Amino acid sequence: MSACVSGTTPHLGPKTKTKTKSLSESQSQSRQLLQNCTNFRQLRQIHAKIIRAGLSDDHQLLLRKLLSLCSSYGEMDYATRLFHHGIPVAGGPHHTFTWNLMIRAYTSNARSHQALLLFKLMISRGIPPDKFTFPFVIKACLTSSAFRLGEVVHGLAFRTSFSADIFLQNNLMDFYFESGHASSGLRLFDKMRVRTVVSWTTMLTGLLNCGDLHAARSIFDQMPTKNVVSWTAMIDGYVRNQQPDEAFQLFRRMQLDNVWPNEFTLVSLLKACAQLGSLKLGRRIHDFALKNGFKLDAVFVGTALIDMYSKCGSLVDARRVFDQMEIKSLATWNAMITALGVYGFGEEALALFREMEKMNVQPDEITFVGVLCACLQTNNLSDGCKYFEHMTKRYGIAPIPQHYSCMIELYDRVGLGMLDEVGRLVNTMPTKPNPNKVRGTNTHATANIGKHAEDLNCL
DNA sequence: CTAGGGTTAG
Numbered sequence: 200m201s202a203c204v205s206g207t208t209p210h211l212g213p214k215t216k217t218k219t220k221s222l223s224e225s226q227s228q229s230r231q232l233l234q235n236c237t238n239f240r241q242l243r244q245i246h247a248k249i250i251r252a253g254l255s256d257d258h259q260l261l262l263r264k265l266l267s268l269c270s271s272y273g274e275m276d277y278a279t280r281l282f283h284h285g286i287p288v289a290g291g292p293h294h295t296f297t298w299n300l301m302i303r304a305y306t307s308n309a310r311s312h313q314a315l316l317l318f319k320l321m322i323s324r325g326i327p328p329d330k331f332t333f334p335f336v337i338k339a340c341l342t343s344s345a346f347r348l349g350e351v352v353h354g355l356a357f358r359t360s361f362s363a364d365i366f367l368q369n370n371l372m373d374f375y376f377e378s379g380h381a382s383s384g385l386r387l388f389d390k391m392r393v394r395t396v397v398s399w400t401t402m403l404t405g406l407l408n409c410g411d412l413h414a415a416r417s418i419f420d421q422m423p424t425k426n427v428v429s430w431t432a433m434i435d436g437y438v439r440n441q442q443p444d445e446a447f448q449l450f451r452r453m454q455l456d457n458v459w460p461n462e463f464t465l466v467s468l469l470k471a472c473a474q475l476g477s478l479k480l481g482r483r484i485h486d487f488a489l490k491n492g493f494k495l496d497a498v499f500v501g502t503a504l505i506d507m508y509s510k511c512g513s514l515v516d517a518r519r520v521f522d523q524m525e526i527k528s529l530a531t532w533n534a535m536i537t538a539l540g541v542y543g544f545g546e547e548a549l550a551l552f553r554e555m556e557k558m559n560v561q562p563d564e565i566t567f568v569g570v571l572c573a574c575l576q577t578n579n580l581s582d583g584c585k586y587f588e589h590m591t592k593r594y595g596i597a598p599i600p601q602h603y604s605c606m607i608e609l610y611d612r613v614g615l616g617m618l619d620e621v622g623r624l625v626n627t628m629p630t631k632p633n634p635n636k637v638r639g640t641n642t643h644a645t646a647n648i649g650k651h652a653e654d655l656n657c658l
Numbered sequence: 659c660t661a662g663g664g665t666t667a668g
Contacts, residue, residue, distance in 0.1 A: 263660075267660095303661075335661090338662090369663050369664070432664075467666080498666095500666090506668075529668090533667080536668095537668065563668090565668045566668090
């Protein structure tokens, strides 16, 4: 199979028609091929074939298929060129779909700025937006923090009949809450004539994110129907407010309501176990997850388990879960490295970090909190300095207060007579250290670690 | 003809 597709500039091919095959025939063939397309390489081959075969008037359909595939492969540069070559300049109402598709594609590929530019172009070209356009654009405003523009778009939609659309209203509520204008979000919610469970849950999480647990609970109690997302949002609200008992109470009520938990629910409950330091409860959740077919490779659950075990005093179980996970995320590595460091296995933590590097997983600042903590555990000042430099020079990661705390503590313990070095380090800090926080990086339930000392001997 | 939203780790 030839991998080489001529040229990198995509377009939708010659205007002249082929004589060998009927157009509808080759078009349905291309459609079939696109249906089974699994990667970008294949896509380019199919695209080349489409160009060779020529296209009928109905080529918008193939264009859309190509565009949505590009979007799912993250190939937005290719999609952009395809779009601008393939979209008719004049445009008409039936092309709105294609523009919407592109706007959404940019946003879901972290290019919401381009999504907004395209929306402006769409308006200036006179392509009429429809009820799908506005929610997509509001989403783009949210992810690119374009608050003023969001307000303008809201106003624009308000002058159309689309402002009554429930999706747009939910989106706008979310937008106002997320950009710190809770009162606007609240007003919108109050004015809504029809509300879905999503409207209520958006309201609920909006209030939780403002830190208003009471108002959130009141909304929760007023909800006409609740689903697993609403229950989980409320449970997680209690966890975030350090009320694990309340979280579990709610979980029991949820089960009485015959609502089945999902991965999100389990993650929240595991966080609650960690707060309680209850290994017993944590193991029960773990058993529950295994019995009910929740995969550890659903990375979030696996990582939450590692964190729970480590905070509840069982490093062995944490390590076991880690080793069982075939798919690991950056957070998974971070959780395990941090756990080893906290338990005093500094060498093992550093070994794991090197293994992570070998697997080409890019570390972040949290990774280095774990790494520097590990150096602190082994009182190894030279390692600490080495990794501190490794972090800033090799990875270009800017130090955060916890890094400085670790380093200062290290100098303090090991580097007697190195006061000059400490002073130099402090002077490079963007913000001055908070003495109360110097030892505050360890959130583990330290009291439990002693109780499970036998676990440590197994390592 | 075909689309869209709300809860996730350290």
